[in-house]
Every structure is written in C-alpha cells, then in structure tokens.
Amino acid sequence: MKDKFNEIFRSKGINYLSEDVPLSEFLKFFDFHGDDDLLDLGEYVSSELIEIMDFVDHHGKPELIMWNLDGKRIDYVRLSPEHRRALKKLQDFGVVTKSVSGKQPWMYHFVSGYLISDSGIFCSLTLTAQTAYALKKYFNGKEKFSNNYLDKNDPWYGATFYSETQGGSDLAANKTKAIETENGWVLNGSDKYFASNAGIADGAIVTAMTGDKGIRSLETFFVPAIRKSGDLNFNIRRLKNKLGTIAVPSGEVEFLESEAYLIGERGKGIYYAMEILTISRVDDALAAVGIARKSFWEAYLFTERRSSFGKKLNEHPLMKKDLIMLEAELEASLIISLYAAQLFSESSHIVPPYNNTYNYARFITHIAKNMAAWASDHVTQYSMEIFGGIGFFEEFPMPKFHRDALVTSIWEGTSNIQALDMLETIMKKGVATIFFNDLKTRKEKVKDLKMKEKIEERIKFVENQFNSLMKSDSLEMNSKDLLKLFGQTLSLTLLAQAGSEIGSERLLGVSKVYDIIAFEPSTIQYEEILQKMELVKWMHKN
Ligand SMILES: Cc1cc2nc3c(=O)[nH]c(=O)nc-3n(C[C@H](O)[C@H](O)[C@H](O)COP(=O)(O)OP(=O)(O)OC[C@H]3O[C@@H](n4cnc5c(N)ncnc54)[C@H](O)[C@@H]3O)c2cc1C
Incomplete structure (x- = not known):
C-alpha cells in the first residue's frame, strides 16, 4: 500500500x-x-x-x-x-x-x-x-x-487538578475539602471540572481547602489514582467535548474520602501550586511556538510550489513581506520562551521562601507564555490563509494546528492572569530592577552599533512608560500592555545579542524586522530587509 x-x-x-x-x-x-x-x-x-x-x-x-x-x-x-x-x-x-x-x-x-x-x-x-x-x-x-x-517498562503519568467549576483563575474559590485524619489526609469534592489526563494519570497534584481562610487555607496534595485497597481513589464523571487538544482527555473528577499526601509544609500550598504551574507555563510557551513553526513551515513550502498571476507565491512582494514578518514574530517568541526555559532550569532546585533567581524566572515565564500564545494564534491563523481556501479544510493538517494553538492563551492561566501575576512579581518581589539591568547588560553585548543604539532608545522608552505607569492609578488596567512592551523589548534585545554572539547576520536581520513589528507597526516601511528571503529560505525542502 x-x-x-x-x-x-x-x-x-x-x-x-x-x-x-x-x-x-x-x-x-x-x-x-x-x-x-x-x-x-x-x-x-x-x-x-x-x-x-x-x-x-x-x-x-x-x-x-x-x-x-x-x-x-x-x-x-x-x-x-x-x-x-x-x-x-x-x-x-x-x-x-x-x-x-x-x-x-x-x-x-x-x-x-x-x-x-x-x-x-x-x-x-x-x-x-x-x-x-x-x-x-x-x-x-x-x-x-x-x-x-x-519505571521504564510501564511509563507512569501525572496530572494537575486545580481549576474548579466556580473558578480556575481564582484558586481561593476551590471547594474541594481536605481533612487530616489519623490515617492521613482525605479529600472530598465534586467540582474539579477541567481534569486533563484523567483516566491516564497514575496520580494527580490536587489543590484543596483545609479551612475557610481563603487562599491561606489552600494546600497542595498528591492523590494517587488507586487507593491502598486497590480500588479507585477518585472517579471520572465524564470527558469534555473540546475544540482542540483532542488527544488529552479532559474530564470532571470527583473525590470521595480520597487518600491524599500533603506536599511540602502546611500553609504554603499556594506557593507549591504556583511553582508546579511554572513548568506547564514554560511548556505551554514552547509548545505554542512549536505549533506555530510546524504550521508556518508547511505554509512556506506551499508558497514555493503554488503559483498565482504567473509567479510563485513566495515571489510576490506582498507575500514576501508577510513571510518575513511572520518569521520574525515567531523567532521573537521562540527566543523569549527558551530564555524562560533556561531560567527555570537554573532555579528548579529553589524552595519557598523563594529568592530573586526564582522570582525572575517566574516573571519572565508570565511574559513568555503570553508572547508565545499570541504569536501562535496569529501565525497559525495566517499560515492557514496562505493556503487559501484549502487551508480551511479539515482533510489537511493545517486547521488542527490553529485549533491547538487557541488553547495556549487560556489554560495554565489566561493572558489577563499572566499579566496580573507578572504585576505581582513587580510589586511584591521588586523584579523590575532586575529586568531593566538584564536588558541593559544584554544590550551592551550587541556588536552592530546602529542596532545597539536602537535598542538603547527602546529600553529608555519602555522604562519611561513603566515609571509613569507606576505613578498612576491605572497600573492593573494597563498590565497586559506593559507585559507586551516588556516582552517585545526583551525579545528584540535577545535576538540582537544572539546574532552578535554567535555571529549570525541572519539573526541580526530578524532583529531589525522584529524592531519594526514591535515599535513601528503602523509606519509605512521602505526597509530593504523586508524583501530579504534569506531570513526564511532555510525552510526550503527539495
Ligand atoms: C482544554 C482545557 C484543559 C484544561 N486542563 C486543566 C487541568 O488539567 N487542570 C486544571 O486545573 N485546569 C485545567 N484547565 C482549566 C484552565 O486552566 C482554566 O479554564 C483557566 O485557568 C481559566 O479559568 P476559568 O475557566 O475558571 O475562567 P475564569 O477564571 O472564570 O476567567 C474568565 C475570564 O475572566 C478573566 N479574568 C478572571 N479574573 C480576572 C481579573 N482579576 N482581571 C481581569 N480578568 C480576569 C479571565 O482572563 C477570563 O477571560 C483546562 C482548560 C482547558 C480549556
């Protein structure tokens, strides 16, 4: 066959x-x-x-x-x-x-x-x-x-059951109850409404309430899928019908006197829950960009084969610009996501009370998750459009990429929640100073003098915006815009620094295009770089 x-x-x-x-x-x-x-x-x-x-x-x-x-x-x-x-x-x-x-x-x-x-x-x-x-x-x-x-022979699976019907962002709204008995902790509750990996997982990390003091009563537990007696430790009420992420079952889970094990020390449940969530936020960022890459690569190959008006699609100036802009957006979100990954790698051993290394990793993770999810949404959508009408047909893999991309700004905390959590690291942990120092140190490593000056100008602009915002009473309202500005400035700086340090002219070109996307999006551009197919041609396949 x-x-x-x-x-x-x-x-x-x-x-x-x-x-x-x-x-x-x-x-x-x-x-x-x-x-x-x-x-x-x-x-x-x-x-x-x-x-x-x-x-x-x-x-x-x-x-x-x-x-x-x-x-x-x-x-x-x-x-x-x-x-x-x-x-x-x-x-x-x-x-x-x-x-x-x-x-x-x-x-x-x-x-x-x-x-x-x-x-x-x-x-x-x-x-x-x-x-x-x-x-x-x-x-x-x-x-x-x-x-x-x-276990290598019989791989083991986990899950995290935090969100409940009445609140996913607001974990203080959890209703699942945890009680300590002489035989250990037991959980009761039927509100876990988004339990992914249910039915696959051998055990789950579960948040539950030990009292009525809001978030201070929240503890984090490990709950095995099977009780000591060999019976089920929690039940699955039903699986959800979803737009994407079909391969992972997401279900509603019920606990009835379920055996549980407290994670870490009493009173620190919310810290552990958030720390564990940082892994999935970095994962989410990288998966989002990965989906965008696959979808865009496939679209690029299509532009090499398909013709209109006597030319290949990738020879039309308008399409060339589209491709180059998408490439720069994608690379900007990849480099910031990898940066979050590196920072998490370096801070994964740290326990509460956390130090600045951990706080900074969390701060960058909030930014990267949003930047990656937004880029993935946009890139996968436009990659479908590059295919014209057939991009919309489910008989080809393109629509699935977009459907899968859409969840990345919702789960593991929506984009508003990332912005608010980022704000918390600024207000309570003082990470903004670390951030601006990081930007300035990295900028010094950019060898192209014109680019270096440009980045300096962008950092000054963002710092001024930030300082004015801190004095205003509209910080929360503008937190998502602030996150975006921070993300764009960091991505730009990282791209230019990487280009300089590994000696890649291509990357320097990408940083120039990204500067336009981030800081001059509505200015008509005459830049030659927007015709430079070298930035994307590496995706060519014979
Ligand atoms: C496919 C899928 C799988 C999932 N799997 C899991 C899982 O395995 N485990 C798990 O625990 N959860 C899981 N979730 C749940 C997911 O994490 C939550 O849906 C998400 O965090 C949002 O919570 P919510 O749905 O309760 O929305 P809400 O918290 O009710 O938010 C509704 C809207 O209000 C906004 N909002 C909320 N508070 C504020 C505020 N203070 N300021 C401004 N805007 C605000 C949000 O951004 C959102 O747009 C899954 C979700 C999906 C879609």
Missing part, C-alpha cells in the same frame, strides 16, 4: 531539530546541546507523530469506559493503540524522566515540547513532568510512589 501522507503534509521527513536553523542558533546561544534521543525525536515528530495525532484528532478521540464486564467501576480512558504507542515512544525518548531525574537540564524537556508541539499529547507529558517534579522535590523517596515515574 502506498503511503501518501506526504501529499497532504509536505513537511514529512524534516528533522525538526537539526533542520530548524533559528532553533539551532538559539540553542547555541543558550549553550544547550541535547543528545541523540532529542535528534531522533526531531525526526520522529515529522515522520510519524504528526500523522498519528492528526488521525487521533479526527477519528480516535479518547473514550471513557466507566464499568468493566463484571460491573465494577474502572473509569478507564481508552486510547487508540497508536496513540498509546506514541506516548510510550515519547517517554522512551526521556521527555519526562531525563529532566526530572537530573540526567539532563530542564531545557531538555522544554525543547522536546517545542519539537512535539501537539497541545494534546504533549499535555499528557507536561502534566506528568509537573507531577514527577513535585514528587521528586517534595517527597524525595520518602513515599513508595515517589520514584514510580522512573
């Missing part, structure tokens, strides 16, 4: 690690080398995973089977055998275990997320990484389950 998937997805066969020039440049800049597994993962994604997940998305949804043949409650989420094999394969690449066990820095896990870039299957691994991270860091072998995630 002939395999014709490459007729509907031209990127098949690309190695998303070694052939992605900007990624390679950035990894060099961040001094991260990976290993052979990561290289194989880059190839596996385009040659097999995208096809499998596209099929799962359209025809192989996870299904909840509540009872077995003997009438016993099992809450089994049935996955297609190909989906199960794909999960096992990704676990074999060490997407979770290598970073959690310390064999590789956390950067390994985050770069894997960029390569996999499927909001569905990667969500299953993100949740597993978060849970394993918490077990390793806060139980550290003290409980029997703390090392289960290392």
Whole structure:
C-alpha cells in the first residue's frame, strides 16, 4: 500500500531539530546541546507523530469506559493503540524522566515540547513532568510512589487538578475539602471540572481547602489514582467535548474520602501550586511556538510550489513581506520562551521562601507564555490563509494546528492572569530592577552599533512608560500592555545579542524586522530587509 501522507503534509521527513536553523542558533546561544534521543525525536515528530495525532484528532478521540464486564467501576480512558504507542515512544525518548531525574537540564524537556508541539499529547507529558517534579522535590523517596515515574517498562503519568467549576483563575474559590485524619489526609469534592489526563494519570497534584481562610487555607496534595485497597481513589464523571487538544482527555473528577499526601509544609500550598504551574507555563510557551513553526513551515513550502498571476507565491512582494514578518514574530517568541526555559532550569532546585533567581524566572515565564500564545494564534491563523481556501479544510493538517494553538492563551492561566501575576512579581518581589539591568547588560553585548543604539532608545522608552505607569492609578488596567512592551523589548534585545554572539547576520536581520513589528507597526516601511528571503529560505525542502 502506498503511503501518501506526504501529499497532504509536505513537511514529512524534516528533522525538526537539526533542520530548524533559528532553533539551532538559539540553542547555541543558550549553550544547550541535547543528545541523540532529542535528534531522533526531531525526526520522529515529522515522520510519524504528526500523522498519528492528526488521525487521533479526527477519528480516535479518547473514550471513557466507566464499568468493566463484571460491573465494577474502572473509569478507564481508552486510547487508540497508536496513540498509546506514541506516548510510550515519547517517554522512551526521556521527555519526562531525563529532566526530572537530573540526567539532563530542564531545557531538555522544554525543547522536546517545542519539537512535539501537539497541545494534546504533549499535555499528557507536561502534566506528568509537573507531577514527577513535585514528587521528586517534595517527597524525595520518602513515599513508595515517589520514584514510580522512573519505571521504564510501564511509563507512569501525572496530572494537575486545580481549576474548579466556580473558578480556575481564582484558586481561593476551590471547594474541594481536605481533612487530616489519623490515617492521613482525605479529600472530598465534586467540582474539579477541567481534569486533563484523567483516566491516564497514575496520580494527580490536587489543590484543596483545609479551612475557610481563603487562599491561606489552600494546600497542595498528591492523590494517587488507586487507593491502598486497590480500588479507585477518585472517579471520572465524564470527558469534555473540546475544540482542540483532542488527544488529552479532559474530564470532571470527583473525590470521595480520597487518600491524599500533603506536599511540602502546611500553609504554603499556594506557593507549591504556583511553582508546579511554572513548568506547564514554560511548556505551554514552547509548545505554542512549536505549533506555530510546524504550521508556518508547511505554509512556506506551499508558497514555493503554488503559483498565482504567473509567479510563485513566495515571489510576490506582498507575500514576501508577510513571510518575513511572520518569521520574525515567531523567532521573537521562540527566543523569549527558551530564555524562560533556561531560567527555570537554573532555579528548579529553589524552595519557598523563594529568592530573586526564582522570582525572575517566574516573571519572565508570565511574559513568555503570553508572547508565545499570541504569536501562535496569529501565525497559525495566517499560515492557514496562505493556503487559501484549502487551508480551511479539515482533510489537511493545517486547521488542527490553529485549533491547538487557541488553547495556549487560556489554560495554565489566561493572558489577563499572566499579566496580573507578572504585576505581582513587580510589586511584591521588586523584579523590575532586575529586568531593566538584564536588558541593559544584554544590550551592551550587541556588536552592530546602529542596532545597539536602537535598542538603547527602546529600553529608555519602555522604562519611561513603566515609571509613569507606576505613578498612576491605572497600573492593573494597563498590565497586559506593559507585559507586551516588556516582552517585545526583551525579545528584540535577545535576538540582537544572539546574532552578535554567535555571529549570525541572519539573526541580526530578524532583529531589525522584529524592531519594526514591535515599535513601528503602523509606519509605512521602505526597509530593504523586508524583501530579504534569506531570513526564511532555510525552510526550503527539495
Ligand atoms: C482544554 C482545557 C484543559 C484544561 N486542563 C486543566 C487541568 O488539567 N487542570 C486544571 O486545573 N485546569 C485545567 N484547565 C482549566 C484552565 O486552566 C482554566 O479554564 C483557566 O485557568 C481559566 O479559568 P476559568 O475557566 O475558571 O475562567 P475564569 O477564571 O472564570 O476567567 C474568565 C475570564 O475572566 C478573566 N479574568 C478572571 N479574573 C480576572 C481579573 N482579576 N482581571 C481581569 N480578568 C480576569 C479571565 O482572563 C477570563 O477571560 C483546562 C482548560 C482547558 C480549556
């Protein structure tokens, strides 16, 4: 039988690690080398995973089977055998275990997320990484389950059940109750409404209330899926019908006298919950940009083949500009997401009360998550448009990229919540000073003098805006705009610094284009750089 998937997805066969020039440049800049597994993962994604997940998305949804043949409650989420094999394969690449066990820095896990870039299957691994991270860091072998995630033969999965029907952003609205008994903690509640990986997970990190003092009563627990007796420890009421992220089952979960284990020290639950969430926020950022890259790469290949008015699409000046602008936006969001990944890698050992290294990593993560999600939304949408009408057809993989991109600004905290949390790190932790110092130090490393002057001008502008805003009473109202300004200035500075440090003229060009996008978006441009196809031509495939 002939395999014709490459007729509907031209990127098949690309190695998303070694052939992605900007990624390679950035990894060099961040001094991260990976290993052979990561290289194989880059190839596996385009040659097999995208096809499998596209099929799962359209025809192989996870299904909840509540009872077995003997009438016993099992809450089994049935996955297609190909989906199960794909999960096992990704676990074999060490997407979770290598970073959690310390064999590789956390950067390994985050770069894997960029390569996999499927909001569905990667969500299953993100949740597993978060849970394993918490077990390793806060139980550290003290409980029997703390090392289960290392099992190579029967990979282990995790989940995070925080959000409830009445409030996802506002965790103080949690109604799930935790009570300490002589046999340990037990949870009761039926409001966990967005429980992803339910039915797959061997255990979950769960937030619950121990009293009525709002957020101060919130504690974070590990809850195994199976009780000591061997019965189910929590039930799944139903699975959700979603627009995207189809591969990961998201369900409603009920706790009834469920056995639970307190994470860390009493009274610090919200800190642990947020720390664990930082992993999925960095993951979300990298997956968002990864989705954008795959969708845009596919669109670029289309512009090389398709003609209109006697020319290839990528020869029309208007389309050239489109491609170059999208490329710069994508690279800007990639470099800032990798920066967040690097900062998290360096601060993952820190425990509460947190120091400035951790606070700064969290601050950058809020910014990166929004910048990446916005770019992913825009790039995947316009990549569909590049295909014209067929971009809208579900028989090709393009619409799935966009559907999967849309969730990235919602889950793990919406864009408003990222802006408010960023504000909190400024007001309570004083990270703005660290940020401006970081920008200025990086700017000094830019070798192109014109670019350096421009960045200096941009930093001054943003600093002035920030200082005026701090004196006003409209800080909260403007927090998302502030986040965007910070993100744009940091991305610009990082792009130019990376270009200088690794000696890449291409990157310097990208930084010039990004400066226009960020700081002069509505000015008519005569810049020659907007015709320079070298910035995107590396995506060419024979
Ligand atoms: C596919 C999917 C899977 C998910 N999986 C999980 C999971 O596994 N575990 C989990 O715990 N959660 C999960 N979630 C939940 C997700 O994290 C929440 O939906 C999200 O954090 C928003 O919470 P909410 O839906 O309660 O909206 P709300 O908190 O009610 O927010 C509604 C709107 O109000 C805005 N808003 C809220 N407060 C403010 C404010 N102070 N100022 C300005 N605007 C504000 C928000 O930005 C949003 O636009 C999942 C969600 C989806 C869609």
